[in-house]
Amino acid sequence: MNPEGDASPAAGDIALESRGVGHGFGAKAVLFDVNLKLRRGQFLSLVGPSGCGKSTFLRAIVGTHPPRAGELRLFSAESGDEGKVIDAPGRDRGIVYQQYSLFPFLTARENVAIGPMLDQTSLAFRCLRRLRWRQLRREQWRAAGDMLEKVKLADAMNLYPHEMSGGMRQRVALAQAMIMKPEIILLDEPFGALDEATREDLQYMLLSLYEENQKAVRQGNRPPYTLIIVTHELNEAIYVGDRLVGLSQFWDWRKEGHAAAPGATVVYDKPTPVFDTKTARNFERFTAQREEIRRVVFEPAPPCDRHQHVVYWREQTAR
Amino acid sequence: MIRRPIKSSTAAFLGVLSVLLLLGGYTFLAHRQYQRNPDDTTIPRWSQLHKGLQSAIEVNRRSEDRWLVVDAVASGQRLFLGLAGGVAASLLLGLAMGCFTPIEAFLHPPLSLLAKVPPTAALAVFFVLVGTGNNMYVAMIAFGVLPTMTLTVNLAVKEFPDELLYKAYTLGASHMEVVWTIIFRQVLPRFIDAFRLSIGPAMVYLIAAEMVVGDVGFGYRIRLQSKLLNMSVVYPYLAILAAFGFGMDSLLRLLQRKLCPWYEPRR
Ligand SMILES: Nc1ncnc2c1ncn2[C@@H]1O[C@H](COP(=O)(O)OP(=O)(O)OP(=O)(O)O)[C@@H](O)[C@H]1O
Ligand SMILES: [Mg+2]
Numbered sequence: 193m194n195p196e197g198d199a200s201p202a203a204g205d206i207a208l209e210s211r212g213v214g215h216g217f218g219a220k221a222v223l224f225d226v227n228l229k230l231r232r233g234q235f236l237s238l239v240g241p242s243g244c245g246k247s248t249f250l251r252a253i254v255g256t257h258p259p260r261a262g263e264l265r266l267f268s269a270e271s272g273d274e275g276k277v278i279d280a281p282g283r284d285r286g287i288v289y290q291q292y293s294l295f296p297f298l299t300a301r302e303n304v305a306i307g308p309m310l311d312q313t314s315l316a317f318r319c320l321r322r323l324r325w326r327q328l329r330r331e332q333w334r335a336a337g338d339m340l341e342k343v344k345l346a347d348a349m350n351l352y353p354h355e356m357s358g359g360m361r362q363r364v365a366l367a368q369a370m371i372m373k374p375e376i377i378l379l380d381e382p383f384g385a386l387d388e389a390t391r392e393d394l395q396y397m398l399l400s401l402y403e404e405n406q407k408a409v410r411q412g413n414r415p416p417y418t419l420i421i422v423t424h425e426l427n428e429a430i431y432v433g434d435r436l437v438g439l440s441q442f443w444d445w446r447k448e449g450h451a452a453a454p455g456a457t458v459v460y461d462k463p464t465p466v467f468d469t470k471t472a473r474n475f476e477r478f479t480a481q482r483e484e485i486r487r488v489v490f491e492p493a494p495p496c497d498r499h500q501h502v503v504y505w506r507e508q509t510a511r
Numbered sequence: 512m513i514r515r516p517i518k519s520s521t522a523a524f525l526g527v528l529s530v531l532l533l534l535g536g537y538t539f540l541a542h543r544q545y546q547r548n549p550d551d552t553t554i555p556r557w558s559q560l561h562k563g564l565q566s567a568i569e570v571n572r573r574s575e576d577r578w579l580v581v582d583a584v585a586s587g588q589r590l591f592l593g594l595a596g597g598v599a600a601s602l603l604l605g606l607a608m609g610c611f612t613p614i615e616a617f618l619h620p621p622l623s624l625l626a627k628v629p630p631t632a633a634l635a636v637f638f639v640l641v642g643t644g645n646n647m648y649v650a651m652i653a654f655g656v657l658p659t660m661t662l663t664v665n666l667a668v669k670e671f672p673d674e675l676l677y678k679a680y681t682l683g684a685s686h687m688e689v690v691w692t693i694i695f696r697q698v699l700p701r702f703i704d705a706f707r708l709s710i711g712p713a714m715v716y717l718i719a720a721e722m723v724v725g726d727v728g729f730g731y732r733i734r735l736q737s738k739l740l741n742m743s744v745v746y747p748y749l750a751i752l753a754a755f756g757f758g759m760d761s762l763l764r765l766l767q768r769k770l771c772p773w774y775e776p777r778r
Contacts (some may be wrong), residue, residue, distance in 0.1 A: 256677045283683035292674035297696045306692075311683035315691065352773040372682060396601045 199436060206267050207232040207418040208376055209275065210251065214261030215248050216455065222248050224445075224455035225262070228437065229374070229505065232267075233405040235398065237433035237464070238422045238444045241490055244439050244456040246422045250378045253420075255281040268375050283311050286369030286377040290384045293365035294353040300364045301349040305329075305336035339367040339430070343397065359390035370417070379421040383428070391428070392473070398432045399449025399469045430464045430478045435504055437461045438489030443498040459496060460488050461504040555743040563743025567732075578732060578744075579751075586717060586728040589645055593652025594713050598706055600653070601660035608661065609668020610690055619665075622658045622718075630655030638724075648720060655716045656709040667701035668694055700774035703767040710759050711764045714752065 208230040222245040230236055240246050251257040253264055255278050261378035265275035268284060278285075287293075294303050307333055309318075318325050340349055343363040353361055362382055369377050383391045398421070405415035423429050431435055438460030445454055465478060488501050537554075544554040555563065567579040608615040630637075630651045637650045671694055679693050721730025729748060736744040767774065 216661055221646070251677075254677055254681060256680070281677060281680035283681060287678060287681050289674045289678075292672040293678060295675060295678075295693065295697070297699075297771065307682040310685075310688055310692070314685065314688055354775070368682075374681070509741065 195350055203229055205277075207234070208267070209265045210249075210262070211265070212262030213249070213252060213259040213264060214455065215252055215257070215259050221453065221455035223252075223259070223439075224457045225353060226439070226458055228458060228461075230418065232418050233409060234435060235405075235417075235419045235421065235433045237400050237429035237436045238420055238438035238439065239424070239426060239429050239436065239485065239489060240456060241441065242383065242424070244441050247380055249439065250287065250380050250420070250422060253278060253376070253378060254285055254287050255279065266375055283307075284374055284375045286372055286374040288362065288365045288369055288377070288379045288382045290381045293368070294361055296353050299350050299352055300335070300340060300356065300360075301336050303353070303364055304339050304367045304371055305332045307368055308332040308335060311372065320394070335371060336367075339371045340364070342370075343367045357390070358386050362386065362394060365419065366397070373416070376418045376420065377469055379419065380424055384424070395428060395432050396469060399467060402432075402434070402466070403468060426482050427475050427478075430481060431467055431473065431475075433464055434466050435462070436464045436481075436485065437504075438501075439484055440489045442489075442492045442495055444495040446495075447497070458502055459498045461502040462487060463504060463507060486500060521767050527669065528623045529709060532685050533743040537588060552740050555746065559743045563741065564747040567744055567747065581727055582729050582732050583609055583751075584747075585645075586730070589648035589719055589728070589751035590652065590713060592645070593649040593717070594656065594710070596649065597653035597656040597713075598660065598709065601657050601664055601705075602702055604657075604661045605664020605702075606668060606695065607623070608665040609698075610694065615665065618661075622661055625654070626662065631723070634720055634724065642725075648717060651720060652713050652716055656713050659712075660705050660709050664698060664702055665707075667698040671697055700767050700771040703763055703771075710756060714756060718752075 204392075206229050208228070210226050210228040213223060213226040214221075226249065238246055238249070248257065252259045258264075258279050264278040266278055266284060266412075267273075267275040295306065298306060309329070312332070313325060313328065337346075337349060340346060341367055345360060345363050345367070348356060348364075356364070366377075367384070374468055383394050386394065398419070401417050401419075405417055408415045421429070421432060437458055439456045440459045441453060441456040443457060443459050462481075464481065467473070484501075488496050538557070541554045541556040544551050545556055552559070564579075568577055570577055600695050604618065608618055633654075634647070634651060637647045637654070641647055641650050675693070675697075676689065679689050684693065717728075718730035718733070721728040722734040725731035729752060733745055736742075736748075
């Protein structure tokens with residue numbers, strides 16, 4: 193049986209697929225049989241108990257720690273229908289961490305421009321073809337400036353990270369990831385260290401990116417941003433994403449015949465309401481879903497059946 | 512209150528005051544000594560110091576050279592070559608160790624051992640390996656500062672957060688680019704700090720070695736003149752050494768501020 197439900201989406205529609213991904217460190221099992229198909233243009237929130245392996249899953253997608261079992265496939269215009277198996281880090285996946293996303297020795301603008309620089313030129317090119325490099329540099333510089341304006345940091349272009357507030361740093365980090373136009377952007381608790389007001393600003397910014405996606409789709413274009421956001425804040429998870437996936441080690445693995453805990457897996461996968469930037473934030477609306485997630489994903493007992501709440505694609509096709 | 516900040520003018524005043532007190536105290540001691548025994552050379556007065564310095568600058572009748580010039584050339588050359596070699600090598604080794612774990616596993620044990628060997632004690636080894644003359648001093652200084660400095664650079668590289676490393680790869684960096692464009696720039700200020708801290712030991716090694724086996728150089732001259740109690744020559748030599756060390760340090764600090772405006776250690 194297809195663990196994600198009966199229907200598969202159209203091939204060109206998918207940005208990332210996780211097929212039976214398992215992971216661990218030494219004898220310690222962390223992830224078990226993680227199956228996920230991420231639609232292009234989707235904003236997926238990933239939640240789960242602390243230490244269940246959310247960051248590990250993102251590291252597997254980034255490619256620095258490829259999975260021990262199963263495979264991750266990334267789909268792009270060039271890769272064709274089969275996609276390419278992720279086995280190393282590459283420029284087609286962007287990442288933003290809670291900390292250490294920016295190079296401390298570069299200003300905001302340089303931090304954004306360094307992506308195109310590393311991507312489009314090599315060390316040798318920059319040393320040997322100085323004239324052409326200077327030309328290119330100017331273009332990249334302008335693109336970085338535009339990107340910083342987009343995240344509302346036009347005034348902070350020449351500040352170093354230590355001169356910026358936490359919220360500004362995360363905006364720069366987003367711009368740094370977005371300028372590469374990656375197939376997917378991964379956010380690992382990006383707003384975890386921010387105060388409430390700043391956090392809301394940034395959630396709002398993500399919503400505006402999602403609106404860009406919707407606009408592109410309406411015009412028949414490819415949506416520009418596909419995103420996985422890991423967060424420990426359930427309201428945030430429901431608010432900024434259109435789909436919520438819960439990873440948890442608390443599932444009924446004994447029933448499947450395992451002698452020891454095999455690791456965390458997907459126990460929850462459902463759509464969440466989509467908000468736009470115009471309506472007020474109203475968390476009352478999803479109290480019921482929040483309680484459900486808390487019970488299924490975060491409560492150790494009683495262990496739930498891992499397929500019961502994994503219904504995203506089934507519900508999609510039922511519509 | 513602990514760590515209460517003061518005005519910069521107050522800080523400058525206190526700094527100048529302490530130097531003036533030092534000079535004043537010396538003047539007083541020298542004067543008292545002169546009154547007790549006008550022929551004394553252990554605490555020379557300023558005029559005697561002036562004469563002593565002059566005798567070091569003028570062509571000496573017996574040796575037919577200018578002491579200060581030949582000493583400065585010899586010691587300066589040894590120090591610069593030794594430091595340059597040691598510092599450059601430790602930058603490369605430290606980077607390589609920090610970036611590539613097998614290299615670290617291979618080099619860490621011997622370097623930690625060598626870091627504990629006083630290079631002046633191993634002078635004979637360098638004499639055997641590279642012969643006498645300048646090479647011996649240069650090798651001694653280079654190998655003297657190398658272990659500690661390499662380990663310092665290695666540590667700085669290892670402190671580079673994994674996240675930033677992954678980040679660089681998602682931006683399309685090659686391995687070489689990660690080392691030179693990213694990691695090197697991040698550890699540069701720490702490297703300059705390590706450089707600054709190694710100037711002191713390098714001077715200690717050099718002066719000590721020159722005192723033992725030198726026939727020219729600051730250490731040699733200071734030992735000779737000290738034996739003769741010619742403090743009017745020894746003190747100016749010490750002052751020059753201090754000024755040189757201080758100058759080098761200031762220069763490197765300036766360089767650090769110019770190259771790494773983002774770096775702000777706790778002042
Ligand atoms: N390099 C490593 N070596 C050994 N064990 C590790 C390593 N990295 C992570 N782990 C273990 O893997 C498990 C999952 O870690 P991970 O960081 O992915 O959790 P997480 O879901 O991101 O947690 P949090 O919500 O606290 O960020 C943890 O039990 C952790 O101890
Ligand atoms: Mg984590």
